[in-house]
Amino acid sequence: NAGVTQTPKFQALKTGQSMTLQCAQDMNHNSMYWYRQDPGMGLRLIYYSASEGTTDKGEVPNGYNVSRLNKREFSLRLESAAPSQTSVYFCASRHLWVEKLFFGSGTQLSVL
Amino acid sequence: QQQVKQSPQSLIVQKGGISIINCAYENTAFDYFPWYQQFPGKGPALLIAIRPDVSEKKEGRFTISFNKSAKQFSLHIMDSQPGDSATYFCAARTATSNTGKLIFGQGTTLQVKP
Numbered sequence: 001n002a003g004v005t006q007t008p009k010f011q012a013l014k015t016g017q018s019m020t021l022q023c024a025q026d027m028n029h030n031s032m033y034w035y036r037q038d039p040g041m042g043l044r045l046i047y048y049s050a051s052e053g054t055t056d057k058g059e060v061p062n063g064y065n066v067s068r069l070n071k072r073e074f075s076l077r078l079e080s081a082a083p084s085q086t087s088v089y090f091c092a093s094r095h096l097w098v099e100k101l102f103f104g105s106g107t108q109l110s111v112l
Numbered sequence: 113q114q115q116v117k118q119s120p121q122s123l124i125v126q127k128g129g130i131s132i133i134n135c136a137y138e139n140t141a142f143d144y145f146p147w148y149q150q151f152p153g154k155g156p157a158l159l160i161a162i163r164p165d166v167s168e169k170k171e172g173r174f175t176i177s178f179n180k181s182a183k184q185f186s187l188h189i190m191d192s193q194p195g196d197s198a199t200y201f202c203a204a205r206t207a208t209s210n211t212g213k214l215i216f217g218q219g220t221t222l223q224v225k226p
Contacts, residue, residue, distance in 0.1 A: 004155070031212050040121065042201060042216040043156070050211045058213065090155050094212050099144060099205075101214065103155030 002026050006091050006104035013081045013111045021076040021107050023091030030096040032074035033058075034066060036087040037106070043090065049074055051096070081111045115139055116204050118217025125224050131189040133220045135202035138183065142204040146214070147176065147187050150199045159200070160187070192224045 007022045025032065034046040035058075045058030049068040063085060065077045074093075078085055088108050092101045118135045125131045135145075146161035162169045162176040162185065169176045175188040189196055202217040 033212070035216075040218055042116075042118070042218040043214075044216070045213060048211060048213060056211070059215075092155070099146065099161065099212070100158045101148075101156075101212065103157065105153070105155050 004091055004093055004102050004104035006089075006107050008107060009105065010108050011110070013078075013109065015082060015111060017081050018077070018079050019081065020078075021089055021091075021109075022073070023075065023104060024073045025091075025093040025102070026072065027093065027095070027102065028071070029093035029102070030071070031094050032068065033092040033094075033101070034064075034074070034076045035090045035092065036060065037090060038087050046076065046089075078109075081109075083111050085109065086111045115215045116202060116217040118202050118220060120220060121218065122221045123223070125192045125222065127192065127194060127224055127226050129192050129224075131187075131192045131196070131222055131224070133187045133200055133202070133222070134184065135186065135217050136182075136184045137204050139204070139206065140183070141206045142215075144205040145176070145178065145185050146203050146205075147174075148201045148203065148216075150201065150219075152198075156201060189222075192222075194224045194226050197222055197224050 004025045033048040035043040047066040049055045052071045067075045088106045091104045147159045148156035149159040150156040173190045178185045200220045203214040
């Protein structure tokens with residue numbers, strides 16, 4: 001039972017570099033989410049996809065883009081990384097009529 | 113703009129004691145209040161949740177108390193165990209959509225000493 005799989009687990013970038021965080025779920029969930037976790041700030045929603053083919057901004061979307069590639073996959077792209085984007089990123093998914101969010105194990109990103 | 117305020121930021125409790133974490137909100141449109149538990153190196157996982165039509169929900173040693181008039185809710189962990197040491201997040205969701213978007217509190221790091 002893989003659940004929600006995120007890759008990579010760790011990544012170090014230099015300011016201005018770009019990268020894509022990958023997320024895949026095998027639970028046939030409709031909705032997928034990207035959160036970032038920072039000390040003292042809790043989890044903040046970056047982008048979400050309520051269903052395949054749709055994406056919407058969350059609380060902190062600036063500097064990020066997303067792609068809902070298919071029902072299973074939802075990627076997060078940093079076009080020009082900044083030190084303020086140093087964080088732990090979590091992908092989550094949920095079935096349309098169930099409240100529970102299932103989270104991946106996270107990607108720890110460091111931007112120097 | 114933090115719509116859900118959580119306290120304390122950290123908590124140390126002796127084994128067998130009661131751990132209490134509090135959350136407050138302003139938006140009266142919130143209709144679902146979950147608590148998530150996160151162990152180091154892992155993603156958060158749903159622990160327990162409540163809706164505002166009840167004042168208390170209990171699952172084993174974990175209880176949510178909900179005060180609608182005060183716009184506050186709290187997590188009580190009875191007979192706290194070292195295995196309960198984790199970070200706990202309260203959250204809230206608005207009733208206006210079925211997008212599942214959750215607003216999280218700042219988190220509380222709980223340490224239970226043996």
